[in-house]
Amino acid sequence: LRVEPLELELATDLLDLVDNTRGGMLLERVRKLRRQIALDLGLVVPLVRTRDNPLLSPSTYIIRVHGVEAGRGEAPPGCVLVLDDGFITEGMSGRPTTEPVFGLPAMWMPAELADSLEASGATVVDRGSVLVTHLAEVVRSRAADLLSRQDVQTLVDAVKEIAPTLAAEVGGADGLSIAEVQKVLRGLLAEGVPIRDLVAILEAITATARATRDPEHLLEAARQNIGPAICERVATDGTLAVVTLEPLLEHALLEAVQIGENGSFLAIDPLRTEGLIAGISEAMNSAEATGRHPVLVCAQQLRPSIHRLAQASRPDLPVLSYAELSRNLTIEPIGVVNLVQHAAV
Numbered sequence: 001l002r003v004e005p006l007e008l009e010l011a012t013d014l015l016d017l018v019d020n021t022r023g024g025m026l027l028e029r030v031r032k033l034r035r036q037i038a039l040d041l042g043l044v045v046p047l048v049r050t051r052d053n054p055l056l057s058p059s060t061y062i063i064r065v066h067g068v069e070a071g072r073g074e075a076p077p078g079c080v081l082v083l084d085d086g087f088i089t090e091g092m093s094g095r096p097t098t099e100p101v102f103g104l105p106a107m108w109m110p111a112e113l114a115d116s117l118e119a120s121g122a123t124v125v126d127r128g129s130v131l132v133t134h135l136a137e138v139v140r141s142r143a144a145d146l147l148s149r150q151d152v153q154t155l156v157d158a159v160k161e162i163a164p165t166l167a168a169e170v171g172g173a174d175g176l177s178i179a180e181v182q183k184v185l186r187g188l189l190a191e192g193v194p195i196r197d198l199v200a201i202l203e204a205i206t207a208t209a210r211a212t213r214d215p216e217h218l219l220e221a222a223r224q225n226i227g228p229a230i231c232e233r234v235a236t237d238g239t240l241a242v243v244t245l246e247p248l249l250e251h252a253l254l255e256a257v258q259i260g261e262n263g264s265f266l267a268i269d270p271l272r273t274e275g276l277i278a279g280i281s282e283a284m285n286s287a288e289a290t291g292r293h294p295v296l297v298c299a300q301q302l303r304p305s306i307h308r309l310a311q312a313s314r315p316d317l318p319v320l321s322y323a324e325l326s327r328n329l330t331i332e333p334i335g336v337v338n339l340v341q342h343a344a345v
Contacts, residue, residue, distance in 0.1 A: 073131065081127070224300070232326065240325070287334045
């Protein structure tokens with residue numbers, strides 16, 4: 001049996017969300033979501049197969065990616081979700097819960113109270129919006145898994161209309177294969193980088209492939225070529241708040257870079273690795289305490305290794321190389337990473 005890339009299973013008491021005769025607009029909202037993500041990321045979002053599952057507990061929905069559960073939540077009929085931002089008081093009728101995307105405390109409350117709660121300033125979310133927001137988060141976080149080889153071929157075919165010579169360098173006898181391009185695009189999406197500017201990405205990786213077809217080098221070449229777009233997504237009002245590595249530490253780490261079968265890695269002992277991870281976490285926490293949304297910037301040769309290490313404690317932290325920084329932004333240094341405890345490189 002074929003496993004659909006993206007599925008949404010609904011308990012039988014949630015079918016009103018997809019029933020037009022009962023005001024259900026879920027399917028239309030999902031279609032709009034697919035279009036919006038396609039515009040944002042350049043990703044060909046697969047159709048969302050929606051079906052009922054009588055075995056699910058009442059009010060429950062499941063989001064599946066390639067048949068595997070990627071998200072689960074609830075949307076009780078006759079209720080709205082009210083975020084607990086100070087407007088929920090003791091004695092209110094409702095059931096405590098957690099908002100599925102951001103993990104915020106909330107409460108399911110009777111829908112007839114929605115207007116009065118909104119009038120008092122509470123954040124009220126209807127059931128359909130809860131589900132669609134959750135679906136959007138799953139699609140964005142799993143975008144790399146959803147990009148199929150056929151999708152990549154479709155994207156490359158579209159490039160033929162505007163840059164036929166460039167597109168011809170992909171899939172030929174001596175050019176990059178569709179599988180190699182897919183790996184680069186998946187690597188970008190895995191870090192939340194849009195692949196909209198496919199021409200710039202292909203220009204970078206086809207040029208780099210003349211010297212090396214190492215996937216990590218191809219990915220870094222693509223990132224450098226679309227660096228301004230990467231920076232723009234994480235900048236605030238034209239300013240990029242950056243945290244850097246302490247210069248002596250960065251120099252020592254550059255000397256510790258080794259190349260393995262799965263890409264580059266830092267050949268440092270576990271104690272120093274722990275100290276580096278803790279140092280990154282400390283520096284980012286201090287920077288965020290100022291109200292900023294900082295990024296970590298380091299040498300291009302270090303970026304893949306540092307990104308993998310940072311994921312241990314800060315999975316959503318953008319890690320950029322100096323080569324990606326945009327000249328159109330104001331770069332504001334607001335922190336430095338040092339090894340913590342007794343770790344030293």
